[in-house]
Every structure is written in C-alpha cells, then in structure tokens.
Amino acid sequence: MDNRISSQQMAFLxxxxxxxxxxxxxxxxxxxxxxxxxxxLAALVGFMILAIMLRLQLMFPGISVFKIAELSLGxxxxxxxxxxxxxxxxxxxxxxxxxxVTMLRQLFPYAPxxxxxxxxxxxxxxxxxxxxxxxxxxxxxxxxxxxxFLAIGFLVPYNxxxxxxxxxxxxxxxxxxxxxxxxANWPYAQITVLLFMMPMVTDLQxxxxxxxxxxxxxxxxxxxxxxxxxxxxxxxxTMINAFPLYRxxxxxxxxxxQRIELFFFSLWFTTxxxxxxxxxxxxxxxxxxxxxxxxxxxxxxxxGLLIVTVSIYTISSDIYxxxxxxxxxxxHDLPVNLLYPAIVYTAAALGYKKVKDxxxxxxxxxxxxxxx
Amino acid sequence: MLFIILLYIxxxxxxxxxxxxxxxSWREALVGAVIIAIxxxxxxxxxxxxxxxxxxxxxxxxxxMPLVEAYNSFFKLGG
Numbered sequence: 001m002d003n004r005i006s007s008q009q010m011a012f013l014x015x016x017x018x019x020x021x022x023x024x025x026x027x028x029x030x031x032x033x034x035x036x037x038x039x040x041l042a043a044l045v046g047f048m049i050l051a052i053m054l055r056l057q058l059m060f061p062g063i064s065v066f067k068i069a070e071l072s073l074g075x076x077x078x079x080x081x082x083x084x085x086x087x088x089x090x091x092x093x094x095x096x097x098x099x100x101v102t103m104l105r106q107l108f109p110y111a112p113x114x115x116x117x118x119x120x121x122x123x124x125x126x127x128x129x130x131x132x133x134x135x136x137x138x139x140x141x142x143x144x145x146x147x148x149f150l151a152i153g154f155l156v157p158y159n160x161x162x163x164x165x166x167x168x169x170x171x172x173x174x175x176x177x178x179x180x181x182x183x184a185n186w187p188y189a190q191i192t193v194l195l196f197m198m199p200m201v202t203d204l205q206x207x208x209x210x211x212x213x214x215x216x217x218x219x220x221x222x223x224x225x226x227x228x229x230x231x232x233x234x235x236x237x238t239m240i241n242a243f244p245l246y247r248x249x250x251x252x253x254x255x256x257x258q259r260i261e262l263f264f265f266s267l268w269f270t271t272x273x274x275x276x277x278x279x280x281x282x283x284x285x286x287x288x289x290x291x292x293x294x295x296x297x298x299x300x301x302x303x304g305l306l307i308v309t310v311s312i313y314t315i316s317s318d319i320y321x322x323x324x325x326x327x328x329x330x331x332h333d334l335p336v337n338l339l340y341p342a343i344v345y346t347a348a349a350l351g352y353k354k355v356k357d358x359x360x361x362x363x364x365x366x367x368x369x370x371x372x
Numbered sequence: 373m374l375f376i377i378l379l380y381i382x383x384x385x386x387x388x389x390x391x392x393x394x395x396x397s398w399r400e401a402l403v404g405a406v407i408i409a410i411x412x413x414x415x416x417x418x419x420x421x422x423x424x425x426x427x428x429x430x431x432x433x434x435x436x437m438p439l440v441e442a443y444n445s446f447f448k449l450g451g
Binding site: 030031090091094114118129172174175177178179181287291292293294295297298299301302303304305306308309310312313314315316320324325327328329330331332 | 373376377379380381383384387388391392397399400401403404407408410411414415417418424426428429430432433434436437439440443444446447448449
C-alpha cells in the first residue's frame with residue numbers, strides 16, 4: 001500500500017476537507033447579515049492552526065504527531081493527550097457521517113439512515129484499501145470539476161442577489177463575534193485530522209506554500225458562499241434554513257429546467273464524502289499509531305464498523321443531530337483541536353534537541369514510510 | 373444493525389483473516405477483534421436490549437448544551 005503524497009495533493013485534500021459539509025450548511029449563519037465577516041475571522045483561527053501543524057511537521061519531517069507528543073511530553077501524558085485527540089477525531093467522524101446522511105435524506109427521504117451510513121463507510125473502506133496515494137489522486141482528479149461546479153454554482157443564482165441584504169455592515173458586531181466560534185470549529189479547526197497525513201508528504205519543506213495557498217482559496221470560496229447565501233436569502237431565512245446553499249439553488253431558475261439544485265448534488269456529495277473519507281482515514285491511522293501496529297490496513301473495516309455502529313447508536317434522529325450534536329460539538333471538539341497541536345508544538349519546540357536525540361538519525365525526505 | 377455487524381465481520385474475515393494468520397500479526401488481530409467486540413455489544417444493546425444505556429458521545433454533547441445555550445444567550449445568537 002503506497003502512502004506517499006505530494007504537497008500539492010495534500011493541498012487538495014485540505015481544500016476538500018475545508019469545503020466538506022460546511023459548504024452547504026453555513027455554520028456562521030447565526031451572525032445574521034454579518035456572517036460573512038464571521039467566516040473571514042474564523043479563517044484566521046484556521047490559519048493559525050495550519051501554521052502550527054506545518055511548523056510542527058517541518059521540525060520533525062516524516063514523524064507522526066503521536067510519536068512527537070510522546071517524546072516531547074513524556075510517554076504517559078503524551079499517550080493521554082493522544083487518546084483524547086483520537087476520541088475527538090472519532091466524534092467528528094461520526095458527525096461528518098451524520099452531516100452527509102442528513103443531507104442525503106433531504107433528497108432521498110425514504111432512504112433508511114442505517115443503509116446510507118453502511119454504504120458510505122463501505123465506499124470509504126474501499127478507498128482506504130487503495131491507499132493514501134490513491135485517495136490523494138482522487139482529490140487531484142476531482143478538483144477540476146469541483147472548481148467548475150463551484151464557479152457555475154456561484155453564477156447561476158446571480159439574478160437573485162440583493163446586496164441590500166448585506167447592509168448595514170457591522171451593525172450587529174456582538175453576534176458577528178459570537179458566530180466566529182461556530183465557523184472556527186467547523187470547518188477550520190477540523191483540519192487537525194491532517195496531522196496524521198502530514199508525515200506522508202514527501203516534499204513538505206519546499207511545497208508547504210501550496211498548502212497555504214489552497215487554504216486561502218478555500219477560505220475565499222467559503223466567504224463567497226456566505227455572501228451569496230446572505231445576499232439571496234437574507235439573514236433571517238439563512239438562519240432558519242438547515243441547508244441554506246441548497247435553498248439558494250432551489251430558488252434558482254434556468255430556462256424551463258427544474259430541480260437545478262440536483263445538478264450540484266455531485267459537488268456537495270464529493271466534498272462531503274471526501275471529508276468523511278479523510279476522517280475515516282485519520283481515525284484508522286490514529287488507531288494504528290496508538291497501538292503501534294505495523295500497518296493500518298487490518299483495522300480499516302473494524303474502524304469503519306465502529307463509526308457506523310456508534311453513529312447509529314448516538315444519532316437517534318435528524319432533529320437531535322441538528323439541535324444538540326451540531327451546536328454542542330463546539331465545546332466538545334474545538335478546545336482539543338486548538339490545544340492539542342499547540343501543546344505538542346510548544347513542548348516539541350522547548351525540548352527540540354531532546355526529541356531530536358531520541359529519534360533515529362534524520363531521514364531523507366523520501367522516507368515517509370518511517371512513520372508508517 | 374446486527375446485519376450490518378455481520379456483514380462487516382464477514383468482510384473482515386474474508387479480506388484480512390488469512391493474511392493476519394499467515395503473517396502472525398496477533399496484535400493487529402487483537403485490536404481488530406476488540407473493536408468488533410465493542411461494536412457487537414453496542415449492536416446487541418441497540419437491537420435486543422434497547423436500553424441505550426451504554427456510554428456514547430451524545431451523552432457528553434448533551435451535558436455541554438447548557439454551555440452552548442449560555443454562549444448563544446451572551447452573544448445574542450439566534451437558532
């Protein structure tokens with residue numbers, strides 16, 4: 001199983017992870033007409049997390065974050081933090097599957113959630129069996145039509161745009177500031193799952209600017225999405241709709257065509273599925289690192305079954321998912337996603353020499369297998 | 373739910389069973405078996421016992437909801 005990827009591929013994976021399910025949901029909608037500013041401010045939080053992740057991996061190229069944590073913090077505290085981080089990855093994996101299933105049931109209301117979850121995870125397991133390199137190639141292949149659909153998607157409802165819905169600017173600064181945390185948690189803080197894939201990047205030293213560039217492109221697209229939704233629906237409708245972008249496309253009219261929103265189904269499904277896939281992969285790699293297994297292949301199916309089983313057990317209804325699990329994910333996930341990389345980075349920076357001495361002699365950049 | 377678990381176990385045995393035995397990867401087999409055992413327990417509780425008394429992430433989310441409501445109230449966030 002080939003597990004080496006380039007910086008460009010990692011950048012595309014980051015792009016899909018950021019767009020993920022938040023593309024259609026608009027997490028910052030609570031901010032009303034200033035939600036687009038909340039999106040921008042939330043992107044700054046994400047940028048800080050990305051900077052820490054890149055800096056950490058550049059300090060110890062090819063070394064897994066779990067190993068860095070245990071060497072810099074000590075075996076016991078490091079293990080405890082690693083378990084906590086992996087639990088949050090698992091929880092977000094369940095939420096990601098829930099997002100995709102809830103979205104699919106809008107289009108296919110009679111499709112049983114049990115079956116949808118099973119099929120999604122089995123499809124993900126197939127991709128995982130093909131290896132990380134092929135998953136990265138999948139991202140490379142689909143980036144083209146994703147960007148095309150995004151461009152068309154932003155143009156189609158243009159005749160419905162009413163910029164007056166965005167005015168006055170900064171009138172509700174309190175809600176704008178409050179909504180930043182919604183955007184920071186989802187999707188920006190969720191990029192921490194890529195910590196598991198960072199050691200596989202073969203040219204991170206030279207190629208990390210590509211990752212930063214695509215982060216900014218993603219943030220720009222998410223900001224445009226928020227602006228479009230607010231301009232078309234207005235702040236109140238944006239807030240009360242569970243899937244504001246879907247609602248925008250339902251209003252769009254193109255000649256005599258109906259159900260235009262289904263045309264963009266492939267876009268939403270692709271970004272959501274990639275997010276689920278990356279979290280499934282992260283969980284599998286995390287379990288492999290935690291239990292010091294030789295390879296993650298053998299636990300792909302058990303990990304997938306765990307996601308399916310616990311998600312069925314936990315998510316009793318779509319209402320419970322949207323009204324309880326989604327908002328409560330902020331205090332549940334955000335502190336760990338913010339603090340885990342920061343703590344590991346700080347400890348590794350302070351004990352850099354000690355950690356370096358404990359590691360084997362510095363490998364070349366092409367030995368990403370070291371951490372696998 | 374139990375059918376789903378049986379499906380995954382069958383696939384796991386078919387795809388990984390022989391390789392795990394051949395390479396004597398007992399640790400990998402043990403981890404996989406433990407995870408599957410946990411899933412079976414959850415499956416049995418969900419389908420047969422129907423108690424939903426086992427710990428799951430939703431319980432912690434529910435306990436954190438007052439914090440979310442207080443936050444939303446302070447920042448005057450709707451929804």
